Amino acid sequence: MGGPAGEAVVTVDWQRYAEQMARLARDLVAQESVQATLDAVSAAAVELVEGCDAAGILTVSKGRAVTLAVCGDIVEESDRLQGEFGEGPCFDAARRVDGERLFRIADMTRPQPSWPRYSRAARDLGIGSMTGVLLYTDEEDFGALNLYSRRPGAFGEDIETAGWLLASHAAVALATARTVDQLENALETRHAIGEAMGILMERHQMSEDEAFGVLRRISQNHNLKLRDVAGRVRAASPERG
Missing domain, CATH: 3.30.450.40 (GAF domain)
Structure with a gap:
């Protein structure tokens, strides 16, 4: 043609x-x-x-x-x-x-x-x-x-x-x-949040619900993603320094 x-x-x-x-x-x-x-x-x-x-x-x-x-x-x-x-x-x-x-x-x-x-x-x-x-x-x-x-x-x-x-x-x-x-990111996010909650619970004698509440308030007050807040908590932990 x-x-x-x-x-x-x-x-x-x-x-x-x-x-x-x-x-x-x-x-x-x-x-x-x-x-x-x-x-x-x-x-x-x-x-x-x-x-x-x-x-x-x-x-x-x-x-x-x-x-x-x-x-x-x-x-x-x-x-x-x-x-x-x-x-x-x-x-x-x-x-x-x-x-x-x-x-x-x-x-x-x-x-x-x-x-x-x-x-x-x-x-x-x-x-x-x-x-x-x-x-x-x-x-x-x-x-x-x-x-x-x-x-x-x-x-x-x-x-x-x-x-x-x-x-x-x-x-x-x-x-x-x-x-x-998306699934992999969700798993990574869940792991990061769980680790950050563990750090707060151990350092400040918090319950699981209290630790999650702290992360969520920081996220809302500073307009940050929950995963980013968790990352900052993990980075500031002496065990990870």
């Missing part, structure tokens, strides 16, 4: 892609942290999607572009410029400006009226075409998975579908990784 500016659009070998998706699902779930999962998603996009030269995950926090993961040397600069200009397809996708969960720019070498400053910068970076998919699960957005090619017309409708499948696998793996991280 012909693409813009005479470029041939890459199609997908769906049987091979399905096999790759199955392997990817196992690999993503096996990652040890949210960051490792994000990095694996970006690397998988470059490896699995034909025509993709670089990939990254961008989120927008309080109006600021934040690069979460990178695979390829043009991604960070692209994200930085979109944040600096406050415009760009990845920036809009992460903010869900138009309500769409997918974008595809067939030819970034041509002027893009929606992003005039970024499109000029993208040409200088050597970006030929782009596509991106919002990563989300349970109505919570993680950011946009953005794919870059150095040639125009690299991403056709087949690639959009491939991107959706990759993003779906990634979102499930991210949700799993976040759950594991």
